[in-house]
Amino acid sequence: MKNIPELLSPAGSLDKLKIAILYGADAVYCGGQKFGLRTASDNFTEAELREGVLFAHERNSKVYVVLNGFLHDEDLEELPSFLRLLEEIKVDAVIVSDLGVIETVKNNCNVPVHLSTQASCLNTESARFWKSKGVERVVLGREVTLKEAKKIKEEADIEVEVFVHGSMCMAYSGNCTISNYTQGRDSNRGGCAHSCRFEYSIDYKGGAQTKSTFMSSKDLEGVALLPEFVHSGVDSIKVEGRMKGPHYAGTITKIYADALKELSLEGEISKESLAYYDSELMKVTHRDYSSASLGAPAGADSIYNEREHDEKEYEVSGVVADLVEGEFILLEVRHAFYVGDELELLPFKGKSQPFRASSVLNFIGEVREKTKPGELVKIPWISGAEKLNLVRRRLAL
Amino acid sequence: MKGITYLTNATELKFLKENLIDQVIIEPISLSRLGKLSIDEVNALAKDASENGIKTYLEWDILMVEDNFISSLEEFKKIDLTYISALRVQDPGALLWCLENTDLDIHLNLETGNHNLRGINSWLDTNRSRITRIILSIEWSQQQLKDLLPKVDCEVEFLGMGRILLFYTPRYLLKSGLSESEAALEMKDTNHWIEASGQSEESPHKGFPLLENKHGTFMFLPSDHCLLDHHKELTDLGIKHLRIDNRFMDESLERVVYQFLKSPLEESFDRIKELSPQRLIRGFFNTNKSDVLFKKLKNHRIQRIDENYLGQILEVNKKNYLALKLKNPVRHLTCGAKLRLITPDGKEKKLEVQRLQDCQGTDLETATGEDLVFINHVGGISVKAAVYFDEI
Numbered sequence A: 001m002k003n004i005p006e007l008l009s010p011a012g013s014l015d016k017l018k019i020a021i022l023y024g025a026d027a028v029y030c031g032g033q034k035f036g037l038r039t040a041s042d043n044f045t046e047a048e049l050r051e052g053v054l055f056a057h058e059r060n061s062k063v064y065v066v067l068n069g070f071l072h073d074e075d076l077e078e079l080p081s082f083l084r085l086l087e088e089i090k091v092d093a094v095i096v097s098d099l100g101v102i103e104t105v106k107n108n109c110n111v112p113v114h115l116s117t118q119a120s121c122l123n124t125e126s127a128r129f130w131k132s133k134g135v136e137r138v139v140l141g142r143e144v145t146l147k148e149a150k151k152i153k154e155e156a157d158i159e160v161e162v163f164v165h166g167s168m169c170m171a172y173s174g175n176c177t178i179s180n181y182t183q184g185r186d187s188n189r190g191g192c193a194h195s196c197r198f199e200y201s202i203d204y205k206g207g208a209q210t211k212s213t214f215m216s217s218k219d220l221e222g223v224a225l226l227p228e229f230v231h232s233g234v235d236s237i238k239v240e241g242r243m244k245g246p247h248y249a250g251t252i253t254k255i256y257a258d259a260l261k262e263l264s265l266e267g268e269i270s271k272e273s274l275a276y277y278d279s280e281l282m283k284v285t286h287r288d289y290s291s292a293s294l295g296a297p298a299g300a301d302s303i304y305n306e307r308e309h310d311e312k313e314y315e316v317s318g319v320v321a322d323l324v325e326g327e328f329i330l331l332e333v334r335h336a337f338y339v340g341d342e343l344e345l346l347p348f349k350g351k352s353q354p355f356r357a358s359s360v361l362n363f364i365g366e367v368r369e370k371t372k373p374g375e376l377v378k379i380p381w382i383s384g385a386e387k388l389n390l391v392r393r394r395l396a397l
Numbered sequence B: 001m002k003g004i005t006y007l008t009n010a011t012e013l014k015f016l017k018e019n020l021i022d023q024v025i026i027e028p029i030s031l032s033r034l035g036k037l038s039i040d041e042v043n044a045l046a047k048d049a050s051e052n053g054i055k056t057y058l059e060w061d062i063l064m065v066e067d068n069f070i071s072s073l074e075e076f077k078k079i080d081l082t083y084i085s086a087l088r089v090q091d092p093g094a095l096l097w098c099l100e101n102t103d104l105d106i107h108l109n110l111e112t113g114n115h116n117l118r119g120i121n122s123w124l125d126t127n128r129s130r131i132t133r134i135i136l137s138i139e140w141s142q143q144q145l146k147d148l149l150p151k152v153d154c155e156v157e158f159l160g161m162g163r164i165l166l167f168y169t170p171r172y173l174l175k176s177g178l179s180e181s182e183a184a185l186e187m188k189d190t191n192h193w194i195e196a197s198g199q200s201e202e203s204p205h206k207g208f209p210l211l212e213n214k215h216g217t218f219m220f221l222p223s224d225h226c227l228l229d230h231h232k233e234l235t236d237l238g239i240k241h242l243r244i245d246n247r248f249m250d251e252s253l254e255r256v257v258y259q260f261l262k263s264p265l266e267e268s269f270d271r272i273k274e275l276s277p278q279r280l281i282r283g284f285f286n287t288n289k290s291d292v293l294f295k296k297l298k299n300h301r302i303q304r305i306d307e308n309y310l311g312q313i314l315e316v317n318k319k320n321y322l323a324l325k326l327k328n329p330v331r332h333l334t335c336g337a338k339l340r341l342i343t344p345d346g347k348e349k350k351l352e353v354q355r356l357q358d359c360q361g362t363d364l365e366t367a368t369g370e371d372l373v374f375i376n377h378v379g380g381i382s383v384k385a386a387v388y389f390d391e392i
């Protein structure tokens, strides 16, 4: 199948950048230390950015840097030197939402500009407008259907990127200032307090009363719609989630990368594969899934009518830091586990492999009955393991 | 400075004229977020207003996905533009379409974002002769406006009094919580218009006004924006048009507001406060500190790298070893090397490498590139410490 779109994954840290690329991302997006919307994610230092771009380019992947806050004049003064750095280290594009930032990029470097979804580009005329301002790609608002995305791409003759997976802002992106007024935090400069996830009591003017999380959106999920993504001709499909952990970055990237590969080789995704991808999607912490507006404008079934909860089926036990073939895996522990626990290795290619942590030793050979996050431990060798593979554990539900 | 408000029926014209309001916004249901007028009503009202010497501006402020854009255009084309003096748009698609397909003045709504001069100028550069007014966000503080406005070559409109919109989604969030019969009751006598008030135990604010109509759901702040008592400062700043959002005011309040604009007496301002349906606030006018926390939250790990940068500490095992992830593709680490370690909180330690091993515990002569190595321990070091060769 032709026109397989680029798979663009979130990279909230250098670690996650490498994991996403190794699990199959064609491109990743990350933030510098300033100018983005994710104040709480591990934004990259200069050193990390350099290393990340080098790592990506060596593997034919691209790195886009997010500068999508609605910046104030004083922020713009600091931007040119950062832009020159991005150009020097050969970042592949910047993702921008503010016209002042676009102007500043255009005047200071030759890095291509992608318009952030934060600018809510929703129609052909809007895409034509942004193109006239020098934008090479628009990340469409999550309200746009795939059919509309196809038309926008064809008629505005511009690269188009569409979200395929992840959490959703219930408002038109860039059109929510709840946090600004209720928490004193600018949601368009990284301060969103997720007030839309709260439970509200609602008194209707006509007398009805309800209590619900009526402003809370289900998560977006589009694996089954990938053939339609391909048909629409969109250039890139994007996974949301720079704030999420390495398990999310690796697992979700792998699911979509594998599904796209199958689509490109077989021309379709088989029922069995879809069932497998669905089961894998369930292993990552998520709210109920919805295809939101990908097929038709999001309806009542896209509202997440539950309180926010942190139930998860699996967690990352660790990341493979090193290994000696046939002998052991050196695991950098992320979440504590016990000797004897049933774990699962997520290889870059192929299905996950369950195994038992029958022995756990530290570097100097001491037995570790219970591991703790941050330590390096040796566990038994598993065939097919590679550096930066994820090892995860099923949680008792 | 001139007042501007919304016109919803012909009977208001006389009242507005008496109160020296000579420019109004009219909102068709199909094109405006809070519009209630049919196209026929829009055409008739615009004509009436024009005959009364009042300028009429057409509000086309909804955001539109492609299909909505096409259907909105069909509606737009039914409007008789003869009596319309300007088009008010926010969606860049609507802006471009209006510039290319009409010859009317454009009032560009920049109330969402747009907090820098460079961006504002770039919007204006799209067509300086046609974009004759911009509507700025009330998140601009007085000081910021003072710096900005002398440099903006365009008339500026600002919200003087009215609701503060917090949230706009195309999804129908209020209807979805109701049964069919409840929804029918709520929408009785209205054309898809549901009003409610919401509160959450997780927010200290109570009574958020909520509204759902054919364009989606809107949430407002439980306090209204009011800068009427700063009328003079706003004029001095160079703001030319002050918008009075009368859509949620009753006539008695509106009357006192216009009276105050004509002659700003303290008693009438007190009366305004009394009559207002919600508490009045100045929002961010005095100061906007909504990014103070944002600046604090920013991660300030300014770890400049140079050719002496070697890598990062991955694990600290007290008195035994440090695990070091090498990240310098060029420089080699050998036993005897002198290192400088800087913890994330800035503490610095020195160390001479006496032991250098791989993950199997084999002694190494040299390590480089992406290797993970184990070296002798030094106290006071934490995970993620940056490691440098200790050289001048």
Ligand code: SF4
Pocket (backbone or CB within 6 Å): A168, A169, A170, A171, A176, A177, A178, A179, A187, A192, A193, A194, A195, A196, A197
């Ligand atoms: S509160 Fe919700 S709708 Fe508002 S910006 Fe945050 S995620 Fe988006």
